[in-house]
Amino acid sequence: MITLHHLENSQSIRILWLLEELGEEYGFKMYDRDPETMLAPANYKALSPLGTAPVITDDAVALSESNAIIDYILDQTDIQDLRPAPGDADRAQYLFWFHAAQGSYQSLQTGRFVNSLAVERSPRLVRGIIGKVMGMLDQVFYGPRLKAVMTKMEDDLSRHPFLAGERFTAADIAMGYTLQMAAMRGDLAEDYPHTQAYVERMEARPAWQAALTKDGKFVGVPS
Template identity: 50%
Template sequence: MITVHNLENSQSIRILWLLEELGVPYEIKQYKRDTTTDLAPADYKKLHRIGTSPTISDGDVVLPETNAIVDYILDKHPNAVLRPEPGSAERARYLFWFHATQGSFMPLLLDSLIFKRMVSKVPFFLRPIMSAVVGKVRGVYLTPRVTRMLSYIEEELGRSTWLAGENLTAADIVMGYCLEVTEVRVGFGGEYPKIAAYLKRMRSRPAYKTALAKNGDFRPFAS
């Protein structure tokens, strides 16, 4: 049986949601973040040399990285409908969003968090200078890229209910976390009504609600 090593307030929620959508049994081992650093505790980092969340174990296999875990689980359940068949009309859209979420979008959200902490964690007298520098970088680099990504998601959701078509796929499960984080760190400001409706559909799914209940208090970091 797969064990999800569930670090609080982390991307692990995606794996719980995936397993609930599949309806397969699994175990959860909960881990609290270090209260000083907000990082994973030492026993979590010992699971794998990379030491990141999410991480699962399955017998002798210990596997981190969201997309690797998703593919590993779906390979064990080949009849699941969460990954469009090769050659299907939905496959290319699925592959793009499945990988763009982690390869393009998630790094921008990490940058957003780092930029906020660059201001909030420096000594008080340095904050005006750091704020000016960070603001410049945001305006030139971060904000345009986040806006471009959100605009494209909004456009794609005008074509179909979910990112790859009319059926939920693992690409939506991976993207869901990113959009929840974006809502907290960046905000949508009423500019993306289709994304707002998408999140509402996501949050109404029984499997998502169950995963959230099992996950415990989930609060994407705002700063």
Template identity: 50%
Template sequence: MLTLHHLECSQSFRILWLLEALGAPYELKKYDRDPESNLAPDEYKALSPLGTAPVVTDGDLVLAESNAIIDFVLDSYPESDLRPGAGHKDRARHLFWFHAAQGSLMSIQSVGMVLTLLETRTPWPVSSMLRTVFGQVRKVFVKPRLSALFELMESDLAKKPFFGGDNLTAADITLVYPMYAARDRGAFDTEYPNISAWFNRIESLPSFIAARVKDDRERINFRF
């Protein structure tokens, strides 16, 4: 049986939600982060060379990387609506957002996070010029690209209720991690009513609610 090794406040919530949405049989093993380093414990790191979440095991199989796991699991559910097949009216939309989650949104957020750390934690006064450079790169590179993505999301969600189209798909599931990370940083506080409606929509789904219960956290709080 598939075992999900679930690290708190991490991308592995995606797989927990996926399995609940499918009604799939699985075992859940939870791990807390190291209280000092905020990283995965050694027991978790031993599962995968990168020590990253999520990780699933199934017999001798050990598989990491969110979208790889999603595809692997969905291979056993070929009739599932979570992955629109070739020729489906929502196929292209689903594929775009499924891959944009990792290829665009998370990568830009990662760059922004690193630049913010460099800008705010590089010692003064020697680094004053570097701080200015880091801030400028965030201003001219990160913020415009995130804004463009959010505007496209807002536009697409005006046409259909989910990123994957008329129904929940794996595109919505893989976007959940970077979208909550963005929301926690205030990205959607004043604009984007369609994005806000998407959050409300997914949070009302029985599969999402079940995943939250099994996650056993008081609130969605992802570490980016």
């Protein structure tokens, strides 16, 4: 049986959501962050080579990386509604957004967040210089690329209710965490109203609400 090793306030909320959507039996083990560093505890980091969330175990398998885990779980179930098959009209759109979730959107948001931490935690004497450098990076790299992703997403969601088309898929789960963080920061409401409405629809899903209940601590933080 697949067991989710769930780190509080982390990207593993995606996997908990997926498991609740499938409605099949799974194991669950909760891990708290260190209250001082807010990092994962040592016993969590020891679960996989990367030491990052999420992680699942299944017999002798220990697997990290959100999208790898999603595919692995879907491979183990007969429920395939969440993944358009080869030849399906929605397949290409599904593949694009499923991989853009981690390959583009999450990585860009994480890079921007790390840059802000670098400015915030740098020595006061050089903070102004570092702030200018990081501001330039945001202006010429992070900002334009994030805008390109969000513009396409807004356009797609203005024409159909889900990322891959007319049906809910694992692409919506993969993108969910990062979009919810953007909504919490207020990054969507003004410029991307269709995306903001989409996030609100996802948050209303019974499986998402069940995942929040099982987690019991989720408030949303970058991880």
